[in-house]
Amino acid sequence: xxxxxxxxxxxxxxxxxxxxxxxxxxxxxxxxxxxxxxxxxxxxxxxxxxxxxxxxxxxxxxxxxxxxxxxxxxxxxxxxxxxxxxxxxxxxxxxxxxxxxxxxxxxxxxxxxxxxxxxxxxxxxxxxxxxxxxxxxxxxxxxxxxxxxxxxxxxxxxxxxxxxxxxxxxxxxxxxxxxxxxxxxxxxxxxxxxxx
Numbered sequence: 001x002x003x004x005x006x007x008x009x010x011x012x013x014x015x016x017x018x019x020x021x022x023x024x025x026x027x028x029x030x031x032x033x034x035x036x037x038x039x040x041x042x043x044x045x046x047x048x049x050x051x052x053x054x055x056x057x058x059x060x061x062x063x064x065x066x067x068x069x070x071x072x073x074x075x076x077x078x079x080x081x082x083x084x085x086x087x088x089x090x091x092x093x094x095x096x097x098x099x100x101x102x103x104x105x106x107x108x109x110x111x112x113x114x115x116x117x118x119x120x121x122x123x124x125x126x127x128x129x130x131x132x133x134x135x136x137x138x139x140x141x142x143x144x145x146x147x148x149x150x151x152x153x154x155x156x157x158x159x160x161x162x163x164x165x166x167x168x169x170x171x172x173x174x175x176x177x178x179x180x181x182x183x184x185x186x187x188x189x190x191x192x193x194x195x196x
Contacts, residue, residue, distance in 0.1 A: 056120075056178060060120070060179075065108075067131060069101050069104070070101035071164070073094075074098050088146060089146055098135060102132065102135050109127070117181075119177075126167050126170075
């Protein structure tokens with residue numbers, strides 16, 4: 001009878017040990033799966049932030065290039081008008097080409113508005129407004145030169161140009177901060193969180 005009792009206790013101990021081992025193994029497996037899920041989620045966040053930064057950087061760069069093209073042509077036109085001694089007929093073709101480049105910059109600015117963030121979008125909008133004002137002031141100066149009405153020496157154009165430069169500087173600062181901000185959001189989970 002004792003032998004049966006001892007063997008029953010042995011079987012019961014073995015069954016309990018196996019059950020306990022299975023329970024611990026299942027718990028360990030769940031922890032490992034949760035840890036893998038957190039690692040995958042973190043990797044996904046990091047990849048998304050990199051993608052977001054690359055898109056914003058490309059949008060900002062395209063916008064600045066389009067602005068630069070329009071501004072360079074506008075400045076060249078203004079310099080030629082100031083260098084001329086006699087009244088020069090208004091060059092509508094050149095004005096239209098500058099306006100077209102302005103429209104390209106405006107379109108690139110809309111992409112920046114979509115990519116954000118809000119502060120950069122607002123700065124892009126302000127920059128487009130300043131370029132529009134600058135282009136309009138150069139056009140008015142060209143019309144005054146063509147009419148030989150002795151324009152004010154381009155003071156309005158100079159002031160608009162200075163406002164444009166200030167807005168561009170503000171945009172660059174905000175864009176740089178926004179690109180840096182994206183990289184700050186990339187969080188690498190500490191190893192202790194990954195293991196739990």
